[in-house]
Amino acid sequence: GQNIDQPTEMTATEGAIVQINCTYQTSGFNGLFWYQQHAGEAPTFLSYNVLDGLEEKGRFSSFLSRSKGYSYLLLKELQMKDSASYLCAVRDNYGQNFVFGPGTRLSVLP
Amino acid sequence: DGGITQSPKYLFRKEGQNVTLSCEQNLNHDAMYWYRQDPGQGLRLIYYSQIVNDFQKGDIAEGYSVSREKKESFPLTVTSAQKNPTAFYLCASGTSGSTGELFFGEGSRLTVL
Numbered sequence A: 001g002q003n004i005d006q007p008t009e010m011t012a013t014e015g016a017i018v019q020i021n022c023t024y025q026t027s028g029f030n031g032l033f034w035y036q037q038h039a040g041e042a043p044t045f046l047s048y049n050v051l052d053g054l055e056e057k058g059r060f061s062s063f064l065s066r067s068k069g070y071s072y073l074l075l076k077e078l079q080m081k082d083s084a085s086y087l088c089a090v091r092d093n094y095g096q097n098f099v100f101g102p103g104t105r106l107s108v109l110p
Numbered sequence B: 001d002g003g004i005t006q007s008p009k010y011l012f013r014k015e016g017q018n019v020t021l022s023c024e025q026n027l028n029h030d031a032m033y034w035y036r037q038d039p040g041q042g043l044r045l046i047y048y049s050q051i052v053n054d055f056q057k058g059d060i061a062e063g064y065s066v067s068r069e070k071k072e073s074f075p076l077t078v079t080s081a082q083k084n085p086t087a088f089y090l091c092a093s094g095t096s097g098s099t100g101e102l103f104f105g106e107g108s109r110l111t112v113l
Helices: none
Strands: A003-005 A009-013 A018-025 A032-037 A044-049 A053-057 A060-065 A070-075 A084-091 A098-100 A104-109 B004-007 B010-013 B019-025 B031-037 B043-051 B054-057 B064-066 B076-078 B087-094 B108-112
Touching: A003 A084, A009 A018, A018 A032, A018 A084, A018 A104, A032 A060, A032 A070, A044 A053, A044 A060, A044 A070, A070 A084, A098 B043, B004 B087, B010 B019, B019 B031, B019 B087, B019 B108, B043 B064, B076 B087
Parallel strands: A009 A104, B010 B108
Antiparallel strands: A003 A018, A018 A070, A032 A044, A032 A084, A053 A060, A060 A070, A084 A098, A084 A104, B004 B019, B019 B076, B031 B043, B031 B087, B043 B054, B064 B076, B087 B108
């Protein structure tokens, strides 16, 4: 079966660092993606991991461990505009289907 | 500019009516997808298409239909058979090359009265 888990909600303070975890159990794996979605808007692509390790992109970093079925998204120097939902998604072996987790709603407080 | 255009953004429907949501892309992507998003939930796949004139059912295809007559267009029809159609519908497209991430349209919010 396909299952992706994320915490439902998280809260952090402006300027801080927050880590959003994602665990997955899928029948195939060809990459893990993180998307940001502001309320009522379309998701936008943040990061992609297909090999184990850390990918850094400005204030955002994403980590993957394929053996553990685990990824995290790290957000540094939090800003108010980072308040959004963060979606973890796994692409299957054939690159045809993406399975999305339930999303983590992050609230950044002043 | 390249992108994905969905219309309408908001749509109201009476029970028993079929409605069609439009999705057009000029990114030259082969693959197109329709997802449904309910409050507090992730995206669930309705249908996807890898090439023109071919499409596959996703996890929640019942009560929906699609067509892919042109590479640029992938309309979704929500039929009266869909028991709980009120939701936010997202169309996406993607390519098999490089990262292969999905690009999303702005979404269509359907409300059944």
